[in-house]
Amino acid sequence: MRVPLSWLNDYVDIKDIPVQDLANRLTLAGMEVEAIETIGYSGAELPWNPQLITTAEVLAVGPHPDADRLVLVEVDYGGPEHEIAVTGAPSLYALKGQSDLHLKVAFAWEGAMLYDGHAEGFVLRKLKATKVRGVLSRAMVCSQKELGLADVHGDIIYLPDDTPVGVPLTEILGDHILHFEIKGPFGHLQCVYGIAREVAALFGRPLKRTPLEAVTRLGLTTVEQPDAVELEIPDSDLCPRYTATMIRGVHIGPSPLWMQLRLQRAGMRPINNIVDITNYVMLELGQPLHAFDYAQIRPRAAGAKPAIIVRRALPGEQMATLDGELRTFDAEMCLITDGGGPVGVGGVMGGLDSEVKATTEDILLEAANFFFLNIRRTTQLLKISSEAGNRFGKRVDSELALIAGARAAELMQELAGGFVDPIAGDLYPGKPAPFAVSYRPDMADPILGVSVPADEQRRILTALEFAVRDADDGTWQVLVPSYRLDVRHPVDLVEEIGRIYGYDRFPHTLIDEPLPPLRHNVPLEEEERVRDWLVGLGLDEIISYSLIDPADEVRLTPSGMTLALPGEVITLRNSLSPERSQMRRTLLPAMLRTARNNLRFLERVALFEVGRVHYRLATPDPDTAETGVAEPRRLALLLAGPRQGRWFEPTDRSALDYFDLKGIVEAFLERLALLDKVQWERGAHSSFHPGRCARVTIEGREIGYLGELHPLVCEAFDLPVQPVVALERDLEVLLDAARVAEGGKHVGMISPYPPVHEDLALIVDAGTPALDVQRTILQAGSPLVTRALLFDIYQGPQVGEGKKSLAFALTYQSPGKALDEKDVEKLRLRIIKVVEKQLGAKVRRA
């Protein structure tokens, strides 16, 4: 919302308040000034030099001796002599030959900086004295465009007749415009007068009531059924009040300059005097108005007077609105209808047919009130945005309707030559009772933490037009002004007191109370530890979008297999795009996309993400707070690219593979004390290479899959042809297990006795998992075999077809004594016996 200070000053005297101070004070009090726009004064886009750009009076227009299309104007600029200037302005040209004129204009002298009236856009130029066809012209009469007041080059500006001559133009047309960002549904702040009220309260200044008193000035009285129109509100829940004022015999034409400038500065385009007046009063008082062409309003029956009926729409009823759209209504929408059908969407937009036209003579002026929630429902469902709908949607005081209607009627009488019917219609079925809040001045301190004296509280409330009445028991009955629809509770009054008193005066304190019972957030602490470990293992953390493309789930299952994703997918009802239309059930698609995007610039990526996936499990139940949606945490890792970066000596440039990722995973599992508890088995997962995928479980619970991506998945995600290894696991299961493992963890004593090392090579079936062999050795040798490190794998003629040799470096060590050759021999034989029996292994002799 934009408020020109020249306008604001009509209601509260602010001339002596520096603009910046005014803006700061309003900002702190909740009316945030986002920008201050300056017109004419220094700081404006086009400052008007006060010496060179002044007011002046055109006295005569004479012919140019040598140019038919130009004239010479004689101008009184307040100096000792008159100045002659050349102009081609059409309205002055039309006066050629006339003298004894008294036209007040904006006059610029050579040296003044102005916009070029004839150039496209705003082009600065300096006014120079020039000879125009033999006549020296040192000054010019300015148009709006030249002064930066309009974007099209129109006629010159004519100032009001009472404008003094020879004063800087800034004093007449200069201005500051405050651009407000007002948060909240406050109808009462959406107008110049509403801001004026706040300024008056903040600065303790009187507020002029002129714009509210047009009813009195016009001597207007009201009846429910006036002569001109029959009024009926069958659905008064949607329309608590409808007033109709007749203005007869108006002349449609442009509105005066001052009104046009105010509208422009407030951000609206002038249209004609009648429409401008309705807009002007809306901007001034916050009440949307609608002017009907009275001649177009139909009676219910021939011979009857025209009728206005405010009712719910019939389902499927249609009307073309002012914007030219044909609208279809549902049975909850409020229509303004006449004897023949709809003529407007109540409080939102008028109908095309009853619009004011150039030929309109009689105006039926509607000033009504509409129920805000229904207005909002209607504008949202019809997707209509209008000034009226926007304001009514933020609640407008129903008491304002007649006041604003009279104000507009008064202006129409004054500026459009109309005559106001002295009796207006006012049907007010929803008149609210006066509202008072029971309040005690000691309610403020416990909320604010500041003792605002009772007198000061009373002063603030009174300044904001609340009426404070003392009750016997020390409570106050605070009568709320009708326009303060936002104030309903004592705490609302506390806020008023706090913000006017000034938050900048509040001390800064810290909570002075015992701490609540302290708790660990164990899941979060674990999650953060996981992040640290993975960063320590050389991975970069990513955080990706939770909304994904449904096609991505399909891309993960290229080979006709089904991908087992949990629960039921969550899809949006309104999405920005198909690519962001469903909640992820797996972290993999985002991981793959991130890899793809980064591999365009980087040769190697090593990524992890810890984040939630979302899927539906049950029906939501607000009573139990259950959303019915599971949001477990997942962990995904991905590696792609060469194992080592380039260096000036050769490095390992082969592609990262399954074992690189497994190494990271093992190190990570070791951190979680789970390395010796997980089971690795060949996994069948549609996204992974069938021969290079592991399913990882812990005590029978699946925690995830690790593998090289299936080449078709790489293709589907447009990844380069190289092994991309990824892992997705259920972090919840993993962390549960880790918690158990951490609980049962023992520190192994470090033996002071020397270990014995020896190698043992075993020949087993080629398909036997190495991990089984290793674990069997360790079990058989437990507890004295402390390590069995696989250091060689051999397949070939020496071990025979379908066989392989696995060589382990064994470490024997006892915590209680130095092992001798006999002890070791005994252990070795035991191990060999077990592996022979359980795995069909044979010792490979050198």
Add this chain to the structure above:
Amino acid sequence: MTLFDALEQVYNEAQAALESAMVSPELETWYAAYLGRKGAVTLQTRAVGQLPKEERPIFGQRVNEVKQALEDAYVARAEVIKQAEMLHALESGAIDITLPGRPVTQGHLHLTTRTLRQIYDIFAMMGFEVFEAPDVELEAYNFDLLNIPDYHPARDMWDTFWVQTPPGEPRLLLRTHTSPGQIRAMRERSANQEPLRVILPGKCYRYEQITARSEHQFYQLEGLAVGRGITLTDLIGTMHQFAELFYGAGRKIRVRSSYFPFTEPSVEVDTQCILCGGKGCGVCKYTGWLEIAGAGMVHPVVLQNGGYDPAEWTGFAFGMGIERPSMMKYDVSDIRLYYGNDLRFLRQF
């Protein structure tokens, strides 16, 4: 030439030869040639038998003197050569110390994680624990229980992503702010009627076109304190403390009146622009201030909905964006860099 003369000659020769031994192998050759088993001096010792008996002791003594002198000279020479050789080895072992080190792969935390942790730490000092709430939320929790009924104009403050739900079922949405967690936290803790200090971080979602300045997904962090004597000045002090710990000591804040449906009074908290320090610049739109949080005293209706009697309890709440502070701090001009995960960006943190 007598044996004596011959001895002296060998001695002189040996001394000269030793001087010309420059490297260890030469030195060893010299030793073998003079002092070794078949060395010239050793052979002289054996020649003692050819001398008359009375000359033998004199000769023997001299031979021993020569041997000892040469042994000493050898040790001294060996030391010199060793020093020289080491010096040479060090000189020739010099490398270009400006060459790059062997590449090490380093991991990085996401910038958002870093910011969140900083904020967790600050509020932990003030007794706030982290409380998490769901991303997919009930309409009632995101709006109604926060004093924002259906079609209420306040709902305009949040453009909402709605979830497809079967007709007749309670509506679900993607939380537009972290505030629904307020209700969840309060309902959990009000069961014991205990005071509460929590911060609620999380992803939030808004139906907004994605531009350099706005994202459909972002992080927010909400704070909530409920107690028996919590006031607006406590909120202001807490925000000031946070600003000093997060943005730097001595930092001022400014509190403006504002509007949120779930707080009353409602305020917005600004801090001095971190780029211009309050003088005014393009980032702060020449106001000198940057908004860091929306806040206020918990609305009595919301306290009630959370299970706390507003006659007995008061509380404050605040909410802040997580990306904006780091965007300002590091001069990041495009929010899309955050969850677009461009590693060239993320690896800088």
